Amino acid sequence: MSERQAERGGQSRAGVLYIVATPIGNLDDLSTRAAKILSQVDFVAAEDTRHSGRLLQHLGLSKPMVALHDHNERDRAGGLIDRLQAGESAALVSDAGTPLISDPGYVLVRQARELGVQVVPLPGPCALVVALSAAGLPTDRFTFAGFLPAKSGARRTALEAWQRETATMVFYESPHRIADTVADMALVFGEDREMAIARELTKTYESFYHGTAGQLLEVLREDANARRGEFVVMVRGARDVEPGGDLDVDRLLALLLPELPVKKAAKIVAEVSGVSRNELYQRALALRQER
Template sequence: MSEAGKKEQAQGVLYIVATPIGNLDDLSSRAVSVLNGVDVVAAEDTRHSGRLLQHLGLHKRLIALHDHNERDRAGSLLQELEAGRSVALISDAGTPLISDPGYVLVREARSRGLKVSPIPGACALVAALSAAGLPTDRFLFVGFLPAKRSGRRAALEQQVRETATLVFYESPHRILDAVSDIAAVFGEEREIVLGRELTKTFETFYSGSVAEVLATLEADPHGTKGEFVVMIHGAEPVTSDDDAGALDVDRLLKLLLPELPVKKVAKLVAELSGRPKNELYQRALELK
């Protein structure tokens, strides 16, 4: 065997193992087999993952790997791999690296020529999209929105003209504020779907206009419990006629700005053009 072959044989494998997002029956038999066979399990929360391994009857060496220590811990895990020991990377729920730790470790492992192998399974964004009834030929996953309102609205405003279906994750204590901000930025009539507690006992989907979904959430005693996947129908594609209309909007803004406050101008032009008021307010500030 060549020296390169011996080196490859001696190296361990980094497995990226998807775990259930709620229902433990969603853990594949292949994932169980891999977890049983590895030397080390790198987990986002060792206590949480320890309970999963205990449920499976597995006793493994656990190493914590999370957002705050990944750069420090990646080196020791890479040494494990280079010494011929295999490592399974798991997150608290779902597929690692999808708004979860692991990017630094995987990128460095690949740069060193180590084998990285995905063990697919549950993923909240894919599960939610599959049942939402929104277009899935193109979608944009944006992860978690900023926690503060100003940052959240700024992030939403960047996507207001995106034609692909938008997908966000949101926590229960911010969901009402997030949907309120979506209404303010995208308009109350934009179609939206929320998936809550996916694969769990109280799995729920809320769908309709932003205004309808917000009202349903506020009326539901369980509406602010559990983790959410937020999906927003994309904007209508801009045509050449729309482009011409956009130029007229700029002209109208320029005519009105010397005469009226920016907020009033944005409101008037929004009523005349049908475009979102927040979008026109930002444009008016740029022109001013």
């Protein structure tokens, strides 16, 4: 029986795990199909049952709910698979957006696939796609890195691994770390790297900030309101060339240093080579000390 036939019969399709994307802010963004599936399934597996319960209440629905989050998913997935294999249908939802995208659900979906349980995804809201569509940065190629480490040292190390990435990079960040994260991005990628930040997508105070890493850091430090909400941080990739290429960056720095301050020389070489300005600044300091 197809999903359409099941819908016409007014019953949910047995033994199917539906991946249901839910609104990231505006409840009107829930699709008609998603609402229909939520009304038909036997139970809902939710990251936070209280949060998702309000969505069901908004739809006028009352459904059995099971909490499925990062702390219990490995222990609980097996029992949910047993219910699906016994003929029940379930909707997997996260607090907002598409499940598994920096949200729980991987263990459950992986086990369902391995055991032959049908998994049906429903397209819908996803913060990273929504943010990219309006950011004004290249979208022909992008890479999603989710949340960065909470501690600055580990965060900088993680960013350094992305230093030469040429595709647009997309990160999620929380309000209490957004300023520190952008500060680390300015340090690792350079203050002149183009960025965009999306805040509170689809909500009342939705905002987009666009500029260099240095400019956006200044905005975040000066405006407390700009640090409130949930964030998608997008960073334009490095120049689409092998950083440094055949260019002798040390020789170019050596030629510029007698004429320019270290910071200015590093900035110019970074622009023509694709090498991080911070890295070049350190190399320039070393060259100057050798003189």
